[in-house]
Amino acid sequence: MLKTFTKVAATAALLATPFAAWADGHQEFTIRATANSNENDEDYDGLVVFKNYVEAASNGRIGVEMFIGTQLCSGGAAGIMPFVQVLDLPYLMSDDRVAEAVLSGDFTRTMRDMGLEATDGALRLMTIGNTGGWRNFANTQRRVEGPADMEGLKIRTVVADLPQELVRALGASPTPIPWPELFTSFQTGVVEGSKNGITDIMGMKFPDAGLQYVTLDGHAYMGALWFMSNENFMAMPEDLRRVVVDGFSQLQQATFASPKRKSIDAYAAFVEGGGDLYVPSPEQKAAFAEAAAPVQDWFRANVDGGNEILDAMLAAVGDAEAALKADYAKDLN
Numbered sequence: 001m002l003k004t005f006t007k008v009a010a011t012a013a014l015l016a017t018p019f020a021a022w023a024d025g026h027q028e029f030t031i032r033a034t035a036n037s038n039e040n041d042e043d044y045d046g047l048v049v050f051k052n053y054v055e056a057a058s059n060g061r062i063g064v065e066m067f068i069g070t071q072l073c074s075g076g077a078a079g080i081m082p083f084v085q086v087l088d089l090p091y092l093m094s095d096d097r098v099a100e101a102v103l104s105g106d107f108t109r110t111m112r113d114m115g116l117e118a119t120d121g122a123l124r125l126m127t128i129g130n131t132g133g134w135r136n137f138a139n140t141q142r143r144v145e146g147p148a149d150m151e152g153l154k155i156r157t158v159v160a161d162l163p164q165e166l167v168r169a170l171g172a173s174p175t176p177i178p179w180p181e182l183f184t185s186f187q188t189g190v191v192e193g194s195k196n197g198i199t200d201i202m203g204m205k206f207p208d209a210g211l212q213y214v215t216l217d218g219h220a221y222m223g224a225l226w227f228m229s230n231e232n233f234m235a236m237p238e239d240l241r242r243v244v245v246d247g248f249s250q251l252q253q254a255t256f257a258s259p260k261r262k263s264i265d266a267y268a269a270f271v272e273g274g275g276d277l278y279v280p281s282p283e284q285k286a287a288f289a290e291a292a293a294p295v296q297d298w299f300r301a302n303v304d305g306g307n308e309i310l311d312a313m314l315a316a317v318g319d320a321e322a323a324l325k326a327d328y329a330k331d332l333n
Contacts, residue, residue: 026059027060027061027062027063028061029061029062029240030063030064030065031244032067033047033050033064033065033066034066034067034068035047035066035067038068040203042199042224042255042258042259042262043129043131045254045255045258046129046251046254046255046258047064047066047068047251048066048254049250049254050247050248050251050254051064051066053246053247053250054244054247057243057246057247058240058243061240062240062244077115077225077227078160080119081115081119081123082304082306083111083114083118083304083306083308083309084225084309085299086299086310087128087221087225088163089295089310089313090166090219090288090289090295091217091285091288091289091292092220092317094218094321095218096260097320098317098320098321098324100256101316101320101323101324102313102316102320103127103221103252105316105319105320106312106316107312110308110309110312111128111309112126114308114309116230118305121230121231122229122230123227123228123229124227124228124230124233125226125227126226126227126244126245126248127226127248127251128223128224128226128252129223129251129252129255129256130222130223130256130259131222131223131224132196132197132199132259133197133198133199133222133259133260134218134221135195135196135197135218135219135222136195136196136197136198136214136215136216136218136219137155137193137194137214137215137217138193138194138195138196138201138206138211138213138214138215139192139193139211140189140192140193140210140211141153141192141193142213143278144213144278145278145280145284146280146284146287146288147170147171147288147291148171150167150171150172151171151172152171152172153172153173153193154172154173154190154191154192154193155167155173155175155191155192155195156175156177156195157174157175157176157177157195158176159176161302162298162303165294165295165298166195166219166292167195169294169295170291171291172193175191177190177191182206183204183205183206183208183209184209186209186210186211187209193211194206194211195219195220197263198214198266198267199262199263199266201214201266202266202269202270203266207270207273211275212274212275213275214270214275214277214278215278216279216280218285219292226248226251296310
């Protein structure tokens with residue numbers, strides 16, 4: 001399996017190779033699972049849940065080997081499936097309930113089918129989880145309350161067109177910097193800001209490098225795309241394919257939950273350290289979304305499969321928001 005996610009520039013892999021080893025007389029398949037993370041990361045939490053569920057539910061017929069760090073790590077999916085960058089488009093999903101509903105439904109199946117077509121049937125998207133909460137703008141210079149406050153800031157991005165288009169649309173200057181160099185780049189002023197989740201900010205100790213302003217604009221949900229070799233998946237009997245599918249559902253739920261808990265302590269530590277945490281008003285957030293709207297047009301015009309996947313995303317968001325509105329009508333009275 002290949003696993004990639006849109007969390008800054010990082011990628012990880014999930015590799016599965018079934019074989020008739022029959023280890024200990026009963027194991028039929030071994031899934032080799034890797035994440036470019038550590039044991040404090042949401043991806044690790046998800047893999048632990050996946051391993052436990054799959055091995056137990058298959059009664060030992062499937063074994064899961066975990067490789068944490070850079071072992072077995074492969075490149076990101078966007079190079080061969082550029083449409084997966086739809087998850088990086090800003091201000092499409094408003095909150096966790098909407099995002100979780102979208103990523104648990106037919107939108108993910110649409111992306112799965114597009115991925116199978118793009119890879120000639122090689123890679124099968126199994127689920128989309130979360131890997132760090134929501135991306136927010138953070139910087140070393142000043143409080144950002146609206147798009148005008150972004151003007152001129154040097155914002156770190158990955159070497160990819162879409163995040164650079166977003167930063168430009170908001171009036172800032174995109175500056176591609178490798179992730180390992182970001183701490184020093186904040187210290188030296190090479191960059192003045194970034195677009196990360198709070199657990200990344202605190203985990204990398206960026207406040208020590210001068211990152212003291214965070215605006216909770218929540219412009220993108222940090223989605224994690226988990227892929228499996230379609231040939232290997234289909235080589236399993238149907239009962240074991242069901243176990244694997246259910247295992248990925250368990251992984252998804254674990255990664256949905258993990259950042260919520262970890263972000264509480266991270267936000268508290270940021271504020272206790274003197275950080276300025278700003279929550280935009282609905283009007284200010286709408287101004288951010290309006291300023292960033294041209295990025296959707298760019299995506300449609302420049303990304304293969306962009307129209308199809310963005311239409312699917314917008315439809316799924318509309319359905320999720322309508323269902324949530326109906327639920328509120330039932331639950332608030």
